[in-house]
Amino acid sequence: MSSKVARILKSRELRATNVREKILELFIDAPKAITHRDIELAFDYIDRITLYRTLKAFEEKGLIHKIEDGSGVAKYARCIDNCDEDHHHDDHVHFHCNDCGDTFCVEEVEVPYIKSPSKHLVTKTTIVLNGTCEQCQ
Amino acid sequence: MSSKVARILKSRELRATNVREKILELFIDAPKAITHRDIELAFDYIDRITLYRTLKAFEEKGLIHKIEDGSGVAKYARCIDNCDEDHHHDDHVHFHCNDCGDTFCVEEVEVPYIKSPSKHLVTKTTIVLNGTCEQCQ
DNA sequence: TATCGTGTTGCAACGGTGTTGCAATAAATT
DNA sequence: AATTTATTGCAACACCGTTGCAACACGATA
Helix, strand or coil, X not given: CCCHHHHHHHHCCCXXXXXHHHHHHHHHHCCCCEXXXXXXXXXXXXXXXXXXXXHHHHXXXXXXXXXXXXXXXXXXXXXXXXXXXXCCCXXXXXXXXXXXXCEEEEXXXXXXXXXXXXXXXXXXXXXXXXXXXXXXX | CCCHHHHHHHHCCCCCCHHHHHHHHHHHHXXXXXXXXXXXXXXXXXXXXXXXXXXXXXXXXXXXXEECCCCCCCEEEECCCCCCCCCCCCCEEXXXXXXXXXXXXXXXXXXXXXXXXXXXXXXXXXXXXXXXXXXXC
């Protein structure tokens, strides 16, 4: 019988391999957005390239979304359940702590509609809040 | 007699060198945010490290502000005149075109106040609009 | 205008991030 | 169990960004 993570993977047309199952578990357990490096450290060893491709595959299949919080390195967090390949429900705000560097999804705060200058066509809005997180205060 | 750019540099406690004058001119003339590479290409030759340090110095002195538009590479744009060392007036929205990759300051649109989740202390808010710019439509 | 101190530049060397191509391997299907 | 196809792991590479150090130029002072 398949594990829970294996079923999730298969539902997204992703083969349930050891690497992927473990990575997906990390995402499910993580209370914050995690980096490529965080995942590498959680393994005894994992090939960097494989990890890059796994993250890309997860993102394409709507399992995770990528967050650019201005720290210079990409972070990833699990999408809430109703994300799919065509549409990511990552239209919430993200919070980045300047002290510990952690980044969190702020699901409660939706990205507001921002009136754009007429000449540009806006299709997506990204908002990152910076400051000090609960832990660091 | 000092050139205009030399005077600007000196007013920020930056020595007026050839490299800096030319770079500042590029910023003054640029209609959009420019990258490290853009500047390199504008010179016959410029040392990469010098450029990195010049950009950092300009940023610290409030001449330019750094923009992370999610494209992966840092972009820089000139601050409007009343920026200073302590406070950057870059609290406007930026627009990033997904087609040409260009990024523009949208000075007209100020970053709105976003109600933050109570547990985190928010000190800065970054907003990047994505879409198609006027040129690319 | 010659000298001097300090800021700036340019070079060497390095670490991190991310990508592509290819061969070996493992998963799902029959 | 065999086959097909996706996935993995390795090699090699390109780019971004930083630090340390020596050489140099700016701006001030005499």
